[in-house]
Amino acid sequence: MSLELNNIGVAYGTKQVLSNITTDTIKPGSLVALLGQNGAGKSTFVKSLAGLIPYQGHAYLEGMELAKMHQYERLKNIGYVPQTLPQGNSLLAYEVIKSAASALQQHNQEHLIEEVFERLSIAHLAFYPMHKLSGGQKQMISLAQALVRHPKLYLLDEPTSALDLNWQMQVLNTIREEVNSQNSIALLISHDINLALRYCDQVILLHQGNILSIGNPKNSLTTENIALAYKVEARIETCSQGHPIVLVDKPI
Numbered sequence: 001m002s003l004e005l006n007n008i009g010v011a012y013g014t015k016q017v018l019s020n021i022t023t024d025t026i027k028p029g030s031l032v033a034l035l036g037q038n039g040a041g042k043s044t045f046v047k048s049l050a051g052l053i054p055y056q057g058h059a060y061l062e063g064m065e066l067a068k069m070h071q072y073e074r075l076k077n078i079g080y081v082p083q084t085l086p087q088g089n090s091l092l093a094y095e096v097i098k099s100a101a102s103a104l105q106q107h108n109q110e111h112l113i114e115e116v117f118e119r120l121s122i123a124h125l126a127f128y129p130m131h132k133l134s135g136g137q138k139q140m141i142s143l144a145q146a147l148v149r150h151p152k153l154y155l156l157d158e159p160t161s162a163l164d165l166n167w168q169m170q171v172l173n174t175i176r177e178e179v180n181s182q183n184s185i186a187l188l189i190s191h192d193i194n195l196a197l198r199y200c201d202q203v204i205l206l207h208q209g210n211i212l213s214i215g216n217p218k219n220s221l222t223t224e225n226i227a228l229a230y231k232v233e234a235r236i237e238t239c240s241q242g243h244p245i246v247l248v249d250k251p252i
């Protein structure tokens with residue numbers, strides 16, 4: 001499924017937070033980083049696509065306007081992982097993921113649930129109550145709730161913010177593999193520019209509610225754009241394995 005965003009704007013009351021968000025068609029199999037400084041509008045953007053806040057303009061997933069999707073279609077097609085971690089209640093991690101899978105009434109649910117535990121290497125957490133999980137463990141369960149449904153569009157709001165280095169890589173590898181194998185699309189909010197350079201096909205760099213640059217990560221993440229978007233002086237060097245890496249020197 002492809003995604004097309006045409007002149008998306010979002011306002012909270014009279015405060016316009018996003019305007020003129022337009023993209024070329026985002027093809028199936030794309031992992032797109034959504035970057036920008038605190039308050040740039042990233043969470044607002046994905047919340048509006050997830051149906052939590054109304055948007056102006058048009059957002060089409062394979063020709064279907066997101067805002068007009070019926071609840072079941074939305075549930076089937078969109079996997080939103082919010083920035084806030086799931087509540088620490090007395091449900092078992094397994095029950096939380098099962099409830100996400102059950103909502104789609106698929107006959108192979110048990111297989112899908114086992115598969116997601118294995119893919120994220122979290123089988124050992126299955127029978128822990130949510131309130132006994134650490135922040136990072138809760139974040140993994142939150143991602144598993146989306147992955148178990150194999151949605152066509154992932155909206156991931158800082159899905160690795162609470163994770164250690166090993167889990168960050170596992171999660172990014174899993175998302176990359178999911179997007180490739182299912183031909184889905186993921187919009188991934190992050191503050192880690194190097195992660196975007198390494199894993200993503202495209203970058204949307206937001207600045208004060210507008211697109212500052214969009215496209216291939218190497219072309220979008222120039223030192224000039226980084227300076228404008230983040231108010232830092234940075235260098236782009238090549239690491240020993242030949243990949244570009246951003247080194248931040250100082251605030252401007």
Ligand SMILES: Nc1ncnc2c1ncn2[C@@H]1O[C@H](COP(=O)(O)OP(=O)(O)OP(=O)(O)O)[C@@H](O)[C@H]1O
Nearest residue numbers: 012015017036037038039040041042043044045083
């Ligand atoms: N519910 C709300 N009501 C009014 N203004 C809001 C609301 N939520 C966010 N905003 C404002 O919208 C702007 C964008 O916020 P948003 O959370 O989308 O930014 P962000 O890029 O995700 O930031 P961060 O990187 O800090 O998570 C900010 O100025 C914020 O104060």
